[in-house]
Amino acid sequence: MEFKDIQNTWQQQSGKTTTIPDFKPAQQKLQKLRKEQRITQLILGITGIVLIAFFFYISAYKYNGTLLGMSLLIGVIVVRVWIEIQSRQKLQKINVLLTLEEFKTQLISYYEKRKILAFRIIPLLLIIYNIGVGIMMYYFYQYLSRGFFYYIVISYVVSFVILFYFIRKGVLNELSILKTLQEE
Template sequence: MEFKDIQHTWQQQSEATKLPDFEPAKQQLTNLRKKQRITQLILGSTGIILIAFFFYISAYKLSGLFIGMLLMIGVIVARVFIEIRSQQKLRKINVLLSFIEFKEQLIAYYQKRKTLAFKTIPVLLIIYNIGFVIMSYYFYQYLSRGFFYYIITSYIVSFIVLFIFIRKQVLKELDILKGLQEA
């Protein structure tokens, strides 16, 4: 078979494809923008409330339990912010660039994600665990043995599940990066 025949076969396809209505897509885009604005608003106010709460509480009572909780909540909030910023950066990559430039930007984006996975996230996980260890000291003092062991076991199980999930995500992104670099 000649390349001309291949090209002819190719160009014959999909001529009959019905043109889909674009209105739902426009609506979807408007909804997405609304949702993004709402998310930013919620996150912004949560941040402000958390900071205000910190100053309010710390003025009266700065216990170990509070510090432990603060470390754990702080890590979760930081992680959510990092993830949202990262998604925004991905969406902001300019699709009007040439294919080569666009690919380079994508590679740079996934390299940053790699740094995040191997440097930032481990630090955050360590801080998260420190927070839990501090809190568990108080759990041990004030809670019944049974409930204490229940909390510890639940924490270990949920941490392992979280770790497996993060690992899977990181491996997927490394695979994407490798694919882009080879392309």
């Protein structure tokens, strides 16, 4: 090839307009996911702090039953915070500047792991948490007035229903995103 041929080829290529994919929607979705995870971490963190403060307030460390109940409650929250931190770190590693197929593959992998979390780990944590609550309810029943005990029971049931609703809503949202990604 001579210089004129190279120059001609270069001019033809430079005349072509290549379209660069718009990464803004992907970046916005990732930012939204990261924001939701931060909110979840904040709520879990506050719950953990309240439980730890309550642990020391009632001197749960002095009695085996309350120690076990509160340890289960706090342990579940700590594990859940750790899971969300790990999940957030994995989400941050997703590179929006990859090709569309590579980006999609990374997102599918991320949501597949979240699906396992939603159907295996979270239910187990909820069961353990409820066991801890059950243990604590036994002691609340013994040492608190009936009115206050019933207030705690009703508050817990209402809180659990609301929590379950938001967990379910989040899981269904993640499942729909995964389904959409897999169908495309």
